[in-house]
Amino acid sequence: MTVFDEELQHLKEKLLRMGSLVEDAIKNSVLSVVERDNDLARRIIDDDRLINTLDVEIDEESIRLIALRQPKAGDLRFITMAMKITTDLERMGDLAVNIAERALELNQEPILKPYIDIPRMREIAQGMTRDALDAFVRKDKKLAMDVIMRDDEVDELKHSVLQELAFFMVQDPTTVTRAMKVSFVAQYLERVADHATNIAEMVIYLIEGKIIRHMAMPPENM
């Protein structure tokens, strides 16, 4: 293993560490809603700076690597993609903070109803996040494709959550402000899944050199 290989390995590990912090933040933010746990919500908001620090560190390390080692095409592409991926991860951390903020507000009021679809959305979005990053570091096209496919499930769950919330609001106007906040939580989770999808699309681009980025579905001939 050359020094450069080791440095590259270190970068990958840091990216995975950032990813695992983001995953935890998403998981715990939804827990703070479902279990009405204010302490947990506050911890997520505080801990977001750890994610942000890693974002800056990965950028710095990437730039240093490029400047010092002048990597060739494949590695250069990998390193610059890592920098783009941290932008998505950082936004996902912000979304976890948004969910935790809604938790703090929702926990001041009586519970609307037990949550079923939102924990399910969280589970899928979290899995997509983990798999998108694994697909990136292992250059696993099949896994990246699989992440992209799962995005539709999250969208469908979001639609069913929103429909149910609209029903509550129509039946009982006292639920309006709470139901709106829950609808935002569903939206944040949908956006987490969108970011994971973005990352997966970049992985396929990295492997294939083909632009499936920004396509609704992977083309049939891939």
Add this chain to the structure above:
Amino acid sequence: MTVFDEELQHLKEKLLRMGSLVEDAIKNSVLSVVERDNDLARRIIDDDRLINTLDVEIDEESIRLIALRQPKAGDLRFITMAMKITTDLERMGDLAVNIAERALELNQEPILKPYIDIPRMREIAQGMTRDALDAFVRKDKKLAMDVIMRDDEVDELKHSVLQELAFFMVQDPTTVTRAMKVSFVAQYLERVADHATNIAEMVIYLIEGKIIRHMAMPPENM
């Protein structure tokens, strides 16, 4: 002007072109809501691929520039930031598409009320987008700071929109589904402003080497 300077100039122009497409998309998406214009909404959804194409082109050009010219620290930092900024711009284009999608749905139902705060949110978010990119290509710290300051205005407008919508829903349950969709438009615009703020924070980091990225407000000693 060296060949490298020209190439760098070309990259900047492409980034500004992408930014101006995103600005137009945001402006028109809100117009398609306010003026209930389905054709315009569909055009935004179609034209998003132009934004996505530029995203990929800028990435490709950046990687080629780095590989061929091996730019030194300052230029390298600038080019890699450009690649990160396109990630934000691309997401902003997606948000304009989301707004246009809500327009197509909202235009099928009677109008809820004339829009006042949403066009105002759009105006500020659009201005922030333009100024954040100008600040980047001109390395203008003052302008970047100014962008960051304006984010609070957008947040306040969003809160007042949401409060008004909750009032509608409580008063008249037949407004619920429409009001929810309008609330999503307000959320999308808030997120556009967040992305512009991200870009502005990266600009300050580029100039200062200081991490104000991810801080709520710039520190007093800057």
